[in-house]
Amino acid sequence: MDAHAHKNAAMRGYEPMLETQLDPRTKGDIKEAFTIGDCVIESEQDYRGRTGQDAPAHIVKSQNIWPSAVPWFRDGMYRYYQAVFPLAMKLVRIFALAFGLEETAFDKDFSFPIWGMRALHYPPMPADAEANANGLGAHADFSWITMVLQDTVPGLEVLNQEGAWVDAAPKPNTFVCNVGQYLERQTNGKFPATVHRVRNKTGDRRYSIPFFLSQNPEANVEVLDCCLADGEKKPAATNVGDLYIRRVLPARKKHPTSIQCRDVPECELRYSLLYAE
Numbered sequence: 001m002d003a004h005a006h007k008n009a010a011m012r013g014y015e016p017m018l019e020t021q022l023d024p025r026t027k028g029d030i031k032e033a034f035t036i037g038d039c040v041i042e043s044e045q046d047y048r049g050r051t052g053q054d055a056p057a058h059i060v061k062s063q064n065i066w067p068s069a070v071p072w073f074r075d076g077m078y079r080y081y082q083a084v085f086p087l088a089m090k091l092v093r094i095f096a097l098a099f100g101l102e103e104t105a106f107d108k109d110f111s112f113p114i115w116g117m118r119a120l121h122y123p124p125m126p127a128d129a130e131a132n133a134n135g136l137g138a139h140a141d142f143s144w145i146t147m148v149l150q151d152t153v154p155g156l157e158v159l160n161q162e163g164a165w166v167d168a169a170p171k172p173n174t175f176v177c178n179v180g181q182y183l184e185r186q187t188n189g190k191f192p193a194t195v196h197r198v199r200n201k202t203g204d205r206r207y208s209i210p211f212f213l214s215q216n217p218e219a220n221v222e223v224l225d226c227c228l229a230d231g232e233k234k235p236a237a238t239n240v241g242d243l244y245i246r247r248v249l250p251a252r253k254k255h256p257t258s259i260q261c262r263d264v265p266e267c268e269l270r271y272s273l274l275y276a277e
């Protein structure tokens with residue numbers, strides 16, 4: 001498999017069953033995935049058109065890898081990206097308006113944002129599967145928002161405020177839209193990140209494609225003034241890229257980038273690790 005995620009510092013590419021472990025209480029995630037994401041070099045993402053600048057000279061290798069045996073896969077993934085990315089950016093503006101800000105208030109933090117897209121396959125879990133056997137363990141996304149496109153097979157569950165798991169069953173022509181950890185921080189917890197998991201108990205294969213959008217890696221997330229109580233002090237800002245790497249590495253303990261960083265204190269982990277050659 002020439003596009004195995006272990007061959008790629010940015011953790012993109014193919015992940016076999018049990019590669020990730022989003023919830024450390026489980027035995028690992030019973031799913032296969034193929035991940036792509038932001039890359040300043042791939043022409044489909046038009047870095048120059050979007051930012052008006054040349055790609056940073058120190059990034060010389062694509063962060064994505066592609067399976068050479070199926071060239072159509074890249075076309076298909078990018079066709080979907082070209083449709084879903086502008087829609088996600090519309091949501092960014094709608095959120096800005098909802099917070100009483102200018103429509104364009106967040107645009108500067110999303111000029112070339114971190115994004116990820118995963119083609120996911122969940123095999124059927126046996127009906128008597130153990131309680132800790134999950135397609136994806138309980139987690140909140142490392143994103144600002146996530147838009148999940150599901151096929152017709154249910155499996156996604158969301159933890160509600162009473163602590164009960166409720167089905168987010170597929171509905172035709174809809175996305176499930178999750179609040180991620182950056183939006184939670186920016187709203188001071190007023191928009192809590194959705195805790196969710198996947199358990200495919202149907203006997204059929206389940207497929208989904210989540211699209212994750214975060215801000216630019218160099219952006220700093222500050223709590224919005226409208227989300228502070230009277231007299232409440234603003235918490236320290238969080239760097240988007242550094243928080244991202246601190247969340248992603250522990251969920252992928254088998255990946256060479258995680259192994260290489262095993263003894264690095266969390267505060268020293270930097271997003272630039274993902275650009276390694």
Ligand SMILES: O=C(O)CCC(=O)C(=O)O
Pocket residue numbers: 118120136141148150156196198208209210
């Ligand atoms: O497959 C799904 O419906 C959800 C996927 C998900 O939560 C994730 O990849 O973070």
Ligand SMILES: [Fe+2]
Pocket residue numbers: 139140141196
């Ligand atoms: Fe998720």
